[in-house]
Amino acid sequence: MNDTIKLYRGEVFDFTDSPLDRSDAFRYFPDGALVVKEGIIIDCGPFKELEDRYAGCERIDYSGKLIMPGFIDSHIHYPQAEIIGMYGKQLLEWLNDYTFPAEQAFSSPEHAERIARFFVQELFRNGTTTCMAYATVHAASVNALFSVASEYNMCMMTGKVLMDRNAPDGLTDTAVRGEVESRSLIEAWHKKGRNRYVITPRFAISCSNEQLKAAGRLHEQYPDTYIQTHLSENKEEICNTLSLCPGCRDYLEVYERAGLVTDRSVFGHCIHLSDSECRRLAEAGSVIAHCPTSNLFLGSGLYDMRQANRIGMQTTLATDVGAGTSYSLLRTMGESYKVQQLNGYPMSVLESFYKCTLGAAKALHLEDETGSFEKGRKADFIVLDYAATPSQQIRREYLERNGKWELENKLFGLQTLGDDRNIVATYIMGKRM
Structure with a gap:
């Protein structure tokens, strides 16, 4: 049965609510896992908590990359x-x-x-x-x-x-x-x-x-x-x-x-x-x-x-x-x-x-289908490289050197300097496009 299950390892990030309403409106697992079965999300959380539970399934390693909803x-x-x-x-x-x-x-x-x-x-x-x-x-x-x-x-x-x-x-x-x-x-x-x-x-x-x-x-x-x-x-x-x-x-x-x-x-x-x-x-x-x-x-x-x-x-x-x-x-x-x-x-x-x-x-009344990593959602997700260009890489090195390589700085770099070059992979219902 585990042949149909895939575990994607990486930095996993999604929202659970609006950040305008709550400061803790998102989930972020620096070493996380997203688990997909037949195009549907069945689990999401820290990799160490999920690796044994899904020991026999196929693993795709995106460590150091950001996995988030499309x-x-x-x-x-x-x-x-x-x-x-x-x-x-x-x-x-x-x-x-x-x-x-x-x-x-x-x-x-x-x-x-x-x-x-x-x-x-x-x-x-x-x-x-x-x-x-x-x-x-x-x-x-x-x-x-x-x-x-x-x-x-x-x-x-x-x-x-x-x-x-x-x-x-x-x-x-x-x-x-x-x-x-x-x-x-x-x-x-x-x-x-x-x-x-x-x-x-x-x-x-x-x-x-x-x-x-x-x-x-x-x-x-x-x-x-x-x-x-x-x-x-x-x-x-x-x-x-x-x-x-x-x-x-x-x-x-x-x-x-x-x-x-x-x-x-x-x-x-x-x-x-x-x-x-x-x-x-x-x-x-x-x-x-x-x-x-x-x-x-x-x-x-x-x-x-x-x-x-x-x-x-x-x-x-x-x-x-x-x-x-x-x-x-x-x-x-x-x-x-x-x-x-x-x-x-x-x-x-x-x-x-x-x-x-x-x-x-x-x-758009689609939250039961897409937009987050809640269980039962379609596995529409993307994988991003924070430092796909030399400019992004030197920015990353600076932030790491100064102890500021944190989620919001990572996302702001993608927002400010990012484009299609940062998209490593796009998945629709668990299938890589």
């Missing part, structure tokens, strides 16, 4: 893989000049499959094991991403983008067709394997009131689906939205009227919110996906994490891609730290890592 990216555009790093403009110019032309190619199933495969493999290379992704208006783009993710048993969350105005002809549908195609995709993919469907009105500028209401109806009919859209990313976007929806007092009300503000809604960016919008989002239990590399690259603004925490808005970290500049949530954490420094809030490294692991899992 990252969860809560807002990312997979069809924009080809346009990452293009000359940065403001949001609406970016969409018209780069995004919409790139997305029109996804009418081809072959193109969609090629980019979906690249995208999933790039996530694994960066230590991301779960994501909530935007597809395009084409059903083929959704089928491709779910199909590729299913090959790896990855937890994938995505859905057909809904747009029926203010976009090129090749990217618009109608409220009726969008609802019909979305329903068909929900029936085909939602809760099949580890797939989750996300109802995806792109944003209010590209969705008529009829289409937003259709999205709300879909969620009412399938209440365990998710909703994702954009909110208050850019000041020009807000002005355009309110000019299209003159009866609404603010941007959030556009979505509230359509029944899209729920505890399963994820709003990207949310930089320029009023106090009233913040309170209403917190009361609804909605999630904000903070995308710092994108917000800086497009000059959109600085998200206020301290205000979000004070009000009780659930915030996760996300890469966005392609206006975001990296698939790496390590780099994203580093940029988030800089944004919050500009806001006068020195965000702790534990808060950053929490919002990419257990915090994101809780926000």
